[in-house]
Amino acid sequence: MSFKNQLEKQCYEIAKNTLGDNVRVEHNKKIQIERALCPEVVSFTGPPTKEIDILMCRLIDKPRIILLTSCKQLSNKAEPAHIQEWGAVVQTMNKYGDGALYLGLVISPSGFTNGCEAWATSHNLGLIPPLKGKALVFSEQAILHMYSRVLFALHKRLQYTHIDLMSPPAFYDFVYALVADFEGREEAANEERYFLAPKEWLSSFSEMYATVAGHIIEDAIAVEGATVIKLDTGIQIRFSGNRVDYGQAECLEEGAKVEPSCFKNIEMEPCKFEFIKSIIIGKRISSAGDFGTYLEYGLDQHYNFGLHINGFHVVSTKNPVEANKL
Amino acid sequence: MMPIAGEQFILTDSKGTRVQLGDFVEKLRKDEKRVLADDEVGLVLYVGDLGIYQWKPIHSGEFLAQPVTQISQPRFHTRILRKQIGAIVLSVTEDAIFIVTDGNSLRKIRAEKLKPGMVLATGEKVYR
Numbered sequence: 085m086s087f088k089n090q091l092e093k094q095c096y097e098i099a100k101n102t103l104g105d106n107v108r109v110e111h112n113k114k115i116q117i118e119r120a121l122c123p124e125v126v127s128f129t130g131p132p133t134k135e136i137d138i139l140m141c142r143l144i145d146k147p148r149i150i151l152l153t154s155c156k157q158l159s160n161k162a163e164p165a166h167i168q169e170w171g172a173v174v175q176t177m178n179k180y181g182d183g184a185l186y187l188g189l190v191i192s193p194s195g196f197t198n199g200c201e202a203w204a205t206s207h208n209l210g211l212i213p214p215l216k217g218k219a220l221v222f223s224e225q226a227i228l229h230m231y232s233r234v235l236f237a238l239h240k241r242l243q244y245t246h247i248d249l250m251s252p253p254a255f256y257d258f259v260y261a262l263v264a265d266f267e268g269r270e271e272a273a274n275e276e277r278y279f280l281a282p283k284e285w286l287s288s289f290s291e292m293y294a295t296v297a298g299h300i301i302e303d304a305i306a307v308e309g310a311t312v313i314k315l316d317t318g319i320q321i322r323f324s325g326n327r328v329d330y331g332q333a334e335c336l337e338e339g340a341k342v343e344p345s346c347f348k349n350i351e352m353e354p355c356k357f358e359f360i361k362s363i364i365i366g367k368r369i370s371s372a373g374d375f376g377t378y379l380e381y382g383l384d385q386h387y388n389f390g391l392h393i394n395g396f397h398v399v400s401t402k403n404p405v406e407a408n409k410l
Numbered sequence: 411m412m413p414i415a416g417e418q419f420i421l422t423d424s425k426g427t428r429v430q431l432g433d434f435v436e437k438l439r440k441d442e443k444r445v446l447a448d449d450e451v452g453l454v455l456y457v458g459d460l461g462i463y464q465w466k467p468i469h470s471g472e473f474l475a476q477p478v479t480q481i482s483q484p485r486f487h488t489r490i491l492r493k494q495i496g497a498i499v500l501s502v503t504e505d506a507i508f509i510v511t512d513g514n515s516l517r518k519i520r521a522e523k524l525k526p527g528m529v530l531a532t533g534e535k536v537y538r
Contacts, residue, residue: 201518229451233447233449233451236446236447237446237447237454240443240445240446240456241446241456243443244456244458244459245458245459248458248479258480261454261480261482262446262447262454264505265451265452265482265484265485265486266451267486267505268484268485268486269450269451269485269486271486272486280450283450285449285450285485286450287450287485288485288486291485291486
């Protein structure tokens with residue numbers, strides 16, 4: 085099978101993995117529509133020349149619903165003309181579909197100009213990536229992830245009903261709802277600091293804090309290159325300098341155990357690890373802060389407990405400072 | 411489609427009984443068929459066949475019930491803004507889309523660019 089561009093090849097492979105053999109690619113092809121009495125031919129070639137390349141995915145059989153995907157690998161953003169053209173293709177296919185229903189999707193990693201949205205909504209076409217207010221460029225990996233997400237969701241969604249998706253702008257909205265949240269993910273991806281175990285999903289400080297807030301510390305350990313704390317309900321947090329892993333996974337404490345460097349009070353006076361443990365164990369996480377070289381948690385609103393790459397610190401937050409030294 | 415912050419959602423069943431979003435999502439999450447997406451971007455559930463309604467405040471101060479087909483729980487939340495539109499004060503995500511009048515035409519803008527004095531397509535004025 086030949087492909088017009090790398091994007092089309094990657095999308096084809098994703099569709100194959102998601103939908104099995106119900107996927108095919110056609111280039112510059114006269115599309116013959118099967119009709120019982122009079123076969124009709126709808127051509128998209130000829131003057132004015134239009135090269136229509138289609139990635140066709142059969143989503144369900146009863147009724148036959150087919151997704152027509154246009155893979156635009158352009159140096160600039162796709163323009164309304166591209167959307168109008170695809171709208172005409174989907175409209176024609178629906179007109180001569182002999183019972184089959186067609187949905188349209190346009191993928192343009194370089195993005196879309198502003199005028200595209202109005203045409204996409206009126207033609208009921210999905211757009212990947214989403215056209216949003218921010219000038220955000222999505223990575224190629226994110227674009228393919230969006231396509232995979234839409235295909236998987238659409239396939240499942242159609243098991244319930246399809247009628248509502250056929251009227252504009254329902255399908256446009258359906259695709260938008262599935263890909264719009266990639267914006268926040270892309271922003272977090274620029275940092276690549278927080279990861280949710282055990283799947284190593286990209287995460288963020290706010291999600292980490294939402295997961296651990298209110299939980300009680302049960303233990304702390306130091307391993308080569310990282311420090312780890314264990315919370316109730318099996319949650320663990322591993323701090324290794326430029327990376328923070330957290331979640332319900334025992335693998336986070338992997339590594340050769342080492343003796344941590346431990347400090348107390350604002351002056352960072354050396355102390356024993358057992359002293360640190362005697363204070364933190366049984367305390368509830370009440371706040372958190374990421375200071376780059378260390379991660380700090382507020383405990384019961386009375387202590388700050390820091391995780392460094394090679395040890396821990398603990399500070400009392402009670403006032404006056406001098407009278408409340410540990 | 412969730413431009414309004416999750417905390418502000420009022421969901422009911424077809425009899426008007428309040429549905430608690432958190433418990434409802436956790437219950438449905440176990441039903442594989444309903445999970446349209448559950449990955450590092452977030453969770454999307456299909457609820458179109460369950461007769462669930464979302465209640466949105468309108469200009470008159472009353473609530474309008476709209477059927478809900480999907481519930482999305484993104485893992486990467488956008489910033490929440492407080493906006494007073496007409497008589498209603500709403501918490502909306504910064505990427506929520508509003509349609510405002512601009513002379514004789516309409517244009518779409520994100521909530522973060524909504525400014526006092528603007529008038530929505532619905533005729534409601536933005537106060538803050």
